[in-house]
Amino acid sequence: MGKRIFGTDGVRGLANGVLTPELALDLGVAAARVLVGHGEYTGQRPLAVVGRDTRISGQFLEHAVVAGLAAAGVDVVRLRVLPTPGVAYFTDQLGADVGVVISASHNAMPDNGIKFLARGGVKLDDALEREIEAVMDTEWDRPVGGTVGRVTPHQGTVERYAAHLVATLTRPLEGLRVVLDCANGAAFEVGPMALRQAGVEVIAINAHPDGLNINEKCGSTHLEPLQEAVVRHGAAAGFALDGDADRCLAVDRNGDVVDGDQIMAILALGMRDAGTLRDDTVVATVMSNLGFLVAMKEAGITVEQTAVGDRYVLEEMKRGGFTLGGEQSGHVILSRHATTGDGVLTALQLLDRMATADAPLHRLAAVMTRMPQVLVNVPDVDKARAGSDPEVVAAVDAESAALGDHGRVLLRPSGTEPLVRVMVEAPTSDAAQEVADRLAGVVRERLAL
Structure with a gap:
């Protein structure tokens, strides 16, 4: 497809807007083609487990993903509503080649997401996600007849x-x-x-x-x-x-x-x-x-x-x-x-x-004392230069030196937005806010788009 679909935690967005059933089906097919190919061949039919959270959109997205997996020749076990770690657990316990979680985690209800797990119930690394993106919309040999996948519900999942x-x-x-x-x-x-x-x-x-x-x-x-x-x-x-x-x-x-x-x-x-x-x-x-x-x-x-x-x-x-x-x-x-x-x-x-x-x-x-922590987001800036602009680097070094062992400064470019996050810890909330505001001003002035 050429563009990145996966974010920091799977594919996520407005259900039926960004995350459509068509996309869910295509992702199911692509994930089956990639992850089953990376799994250890056991002589048995490929297997996937699928679970979801309680969002209403999870119902149609689940069916779409299941359809894609089964169309690619993968047997599917439906876990229905189950936490993400529960899907990971059954991916491992049932020896599945693929685990799928349909959830947008802590996001608001209109969003939803699709996360894939590899054998053993582990999250995918960037390389596997890129492989899945690369095979989407490419030609493939569709199984027919008895080689298509079978879909069954899992009994006693919650218990x-x-x-x-x-x-x-x-x-x-x-x-x-x-x-x-x-x-x-x-x-x-x-x-x-x-x-x-x-x-x-x-x-x-x-x-x-x-x-x-x-x-x-x-x-x-x-x-x-x-x-x-x-x-x-x-x-x-x-x-x-x-x-x-x-x-x-x-x-x-x-x-x-x-x-x-x-x-x-x-x-x-x-x-x-x-x-x-x-x-x-x-x-x-x-x-x-x-x-x-x-x-x-x-x-x-x-x-x-x-x-x-x-x-x-x-x-x-x-x-x-x-x-x-x-x-x-x-x-x-x-x-x-x-x-x-x-x-x-x-x-x-x-x-x-x-x-x-x-x-x-x-x-x-009480084993630890939380240091007051302030986080300021600076939007509409060139986040790629946050770690290299000499005045930004000098300002961070100066504030860090002034805090010494009694505080900390961290500048972090956002992974999904054109903004830089300025995090400061100091002995008091007021002191942390003052340092964060000063640094945010430098970032805003030096890195403005």
Whole structure:
């Protein structure tokens, strides 16, 4: 096709606008041709698994993708509504050549997306995505007769996945009351089920999807309903998922937010003590809070940093065989149990740590102090020159030197828009804002289009 279709996390856009059923069908065919070709031939028919979140558009997009896969000679197992990590789990467990997730994650309901997984349930790298783009709209030999794919539903999907999640625990979790915000998304059923099977008293909110209300003023992007519910019900903690449940943010019993960096810090210490933190190392992105880096250094834990995006975290974890990684946004990857971020798994592991340490969440989260952080977006600039313009570089160096060990500056070009993100951490919010505004002014003046 010549142009890039895949973004930072699959193909995403307005459903039936950018992301049409025709495009979904073509992507299904192309993915089958590429990914089955890269898989290990077992002598059996190629197999794909397909799952989706609760968006109404997911229904027609699922059928379109399934049609494309089956038309390319691939047998398809429909998992129906299931979190992204659940689709990854079944891609691995069923030995599928291809996994497909139809979801726009935390985006608003009108959007949707298509993400592909390779054998083993791992996300695709850039090279595979380019191969899929390259074969779209090219000639191919269509299977006919008995060589076309067969489509079947999977039975007991939610129950099997919940059992897998509960099996990761080291102890029962009786006596804990928890609020779970399901974001009216893909984990509305499996999230409460897994927590209850673990012994938790669960108060589920935003767990009644109607196809239109996914992420609507709820979930990990809108924590206020969860904070209010935790305090009102006297819960030990609260957890907020996003639409496809691959991320999790927490709230302690006081209603205070525990973000992805704090979650990783808590889990890193627990895994170190249990001997399951490979090489005493955790993988995080360059956007992780300086307070996280300081806390890990004081605990003797190494932090490997990557570019922003869970795919880059996963690549580094795979390279080093590391067992914990994630992002401030709540994508937490526990590679002993999952191949991608898993919000329900993260919630369970945090509760397991609370039970093991016999400590409330706010006390565990106090292991790190979040440095005030300000992010300013500077639009309509030449982002390609952000790292090379001499005055921009000099301004960044000067502000970084002035902050010393008490702050941090990061300029990052957006991956999808003509803008530069200026992130500053400093001892106070006012100081961080002042530095960010000064740097944004330099970027605006020097790099304006």
